[in-house]
Amino acid sequence: MSTSSNLVVEKFYEQYKSAARLFYSPGRINLIGEHIDYNAGFVLPAAIDKGIWYAVAPNGTNSARFYSVDLDEHLEISLDNIHPIDGWQNYVLGVIDQAQQRGLIIKGFDCAFGGNIPIGSGLSSSAAVECGLLTALNEVFSLGLDRKTIALMGQKAEHTFPKVMCGIMDQYANMMGKMNHVILLDCLTIEHRYLPLSLEEYSIILINTKVHHSLASGEYNVRRQQCEQGLKTLQSFYPDAKTFRDITPEQVQEHESDLGGDIFKRCLYVTQEIARTQKAALLCEANNLEGLGKLMYETHEGLSKLYDVSCPELDFLVEQARKYPEIIGSRVMGGGFGGCTINLIRKEHWNTIVETITTEYKSTFDIDAEVYEVATSDGTYEAIGG
Ligand code: ADP
């Protein structure tokens, strides 16, 4: 999928015969801190140079009209009757619903959108859809929302319409991204700090397994429930612990039999990952990318063996990566069960190495993996010249 800003503007004009304002809404990577945004942990995401373009203009009616350029699908809906509709529609309608719930006035508008984030691959196309639209509406109708509020409303929209109980990381990275920086987000206080990211001789390469095991969204909600249940059990032993942040991996280990098989594994992973991410932030600040990369490999191990959200295709890519000293870090990124691995690779020869890996991948799984080199970007912004 490679819809450009020009194509979105062109399609907007073709559909609605008027000029529009243009917005860029980025996808995101996450260096480390996986499945802990909903467990009071820390994450290290960054907005990237793959995203969704939105062309939006008021239309003087009481209806919203959407055109999804990537899917070539339309939706027209009265603003007096916003309700869930399965598919991409839920991601845009959920956002309008959130605005209306807050008593904000959204008037009729036309919208065309599309971009180049691979969908459902762990780059958070959903948050880009949500926050891109809300930012556009915020500007076009002068709603007066700040960036953090938009991120929170985007998250709520995903909870209420498509009913994915996502954490705050995706929307936050989409709105708060800063070029050449990663965001150290404290998911408990929802406060952040920027850490400069100077990659120098390294590149960030994503390898897309091109598999999307259907387990993904159901299992995501199951993991959340398991963590909630595990935390309750642990709190009965440590009543002062408000969240997983107040519990150590050693304490989890002491209560293995109280927690029981799967829940024990989930809790152990979460507490280890919270500690790991704090370590990673220090390494990132000291520009010790090799140290950070080692922790990325550890995270993959935890996600695969303890949190059980990997799959043979992802494990294969990470195992291959381990063979090359040039690949200093590799792990599954995003919810899991498919999607991409994120790799920190020495710039020199990265193409050759990754090509060898994807050739091996093809001969093992008969799938053509996709490879993307990504750079960091600012959070959602209005593009000049739309
Ligand atoms: P991701 O990891 O990419 O966020 P999700 O499953 O959370 O994956 O969200 C993907 C959903 O978001 C898609 O199924 C679709 O409904 C919507 N979506 C994402 N990108 C686009 C797009 N370019 N055009 C239309 N809908 C999109």
Ligand code: MG
């Ligand atoms: Mg998503």
